[in-house]
Amino acid sequence: MSTPKPYPTEEDFPIISNVNEIDYSATYSYANYMRFTFDERMEIIKGHIFKMSAPNRYHQKTFGIIFNRLYNFLEGDKCEVYGAPFDVRLPKKSKEDKDIFTVVQPDVVVVCDQSKLDKRGCIGAPDIVVEILSPGNNKKELQNKYEVYEEAGVKEYWIVSISDETFFKYVLNEEGKFMPTRLLTVGDKVTTLILPGFVLDLEQVFKN
Structure with missing residues (x-):
């Protein structure tokens, strides 16, 4: 199993405006999360991104x-x-x-x-x-x-x-x-x- 790559460094937390820009093999922090500007709801569990389904x-x-x-x-x-x-x-x-x-x-x-x-x-x-x-x-x-x-x-x-x-x-x-x-x-x-x-x-x- 490959080791998740750190993304990004602590000095550089880019804005991510499109959900398609998410790298699901990467490790994300709350600092990254705060730079998400798309509408889709996400959660981070132990550094991994999970999409949230729309509630019925x-x-x-x-x-x-x-x-x-x-x-x-x-x-x-x-x-x-x-x-x-x-x-x-x-x-x-x-x-x-x-x-x-x-x-x-x-x-x-x-x-x-x-x-x-x-x-x-x-x-x-x-x-x-x-x-x-x-x-x-x-x-x-x-x-x-x-x-x-x-x-x-x-x-x-x-x-x-x-x-x-x-x-x-x-x-x-x-x-x-x-x-x-x-x-x-x-x-x-x-x-x-x-x-x-x-x-x-x-x-x-x-x-x-």
């Missing part, structure tokens, strides 16, 4: 239900909820733009540490990350993002499958590893220790 109506409806439940519950709380497009930067060491090689746009995030929020989004692990699976990108959510969310220290990772009408939650343990909970579906209710009192009724999430 069912995805957007499910997103709206989950986001609104969280937003209404958190009104006036120290924790805040944000929905895509919203950049989450996951630095490993330095927080300098050129040293960050994972920038994702989860469907929904809950952030309780206000110091992680700035005008460009979130830098560091959110407390809760919600991904609503879309056709064509399930592998990215289930494998690549699982790894970076676990490494970054995301406390809970929620995976929602519209086609299967299922909800799956990973909870970070004291050793920094995700532990799976049981599979939930229509008729079940989602709760979380991060937000005491919050209840998400999957009957409502999957009603259509």
Whole structure:
């Protein structure tokens, strides 16, 4: 397997105005990402570019239900909820733009540490990350993002499958590893220790 070539140097981050100019064999940082001027949405996972598929109506409806439940519950709380497009930067060491090689746009995030929020989004692990699976990108959510969310220290990772009408939650343990909970579906209710009192009724999430 060939080694990804660095692109570009830290002294030269050119503007990329056309998605066709992306070199998928190259390694990109957040500094590169900030110079993308095309309309297509992209994520960077461990330096590699991933295209984001356009959400369909069912995805957007499910997103709206989950986001609104969280937003209404958190009104006036120290924790805040944000929905895509919203950049989450996951630095490993330095927080300098050129040293960050994972920038994702989860469907929904809950952030309780206000110091992680700035005008460009979130830098560091959110407390809760919600991904609503879309056709064509399930592998990215289930494998690549699982790894970076676990490494970054995301406390809970929620995976929602519209086609299967299922909800799956990973909870970070004291050793920094995700532990799976049981599979939930229509008729079940989602709760979380991060937000005491919050209840998400999957009957409502999957009603259509």
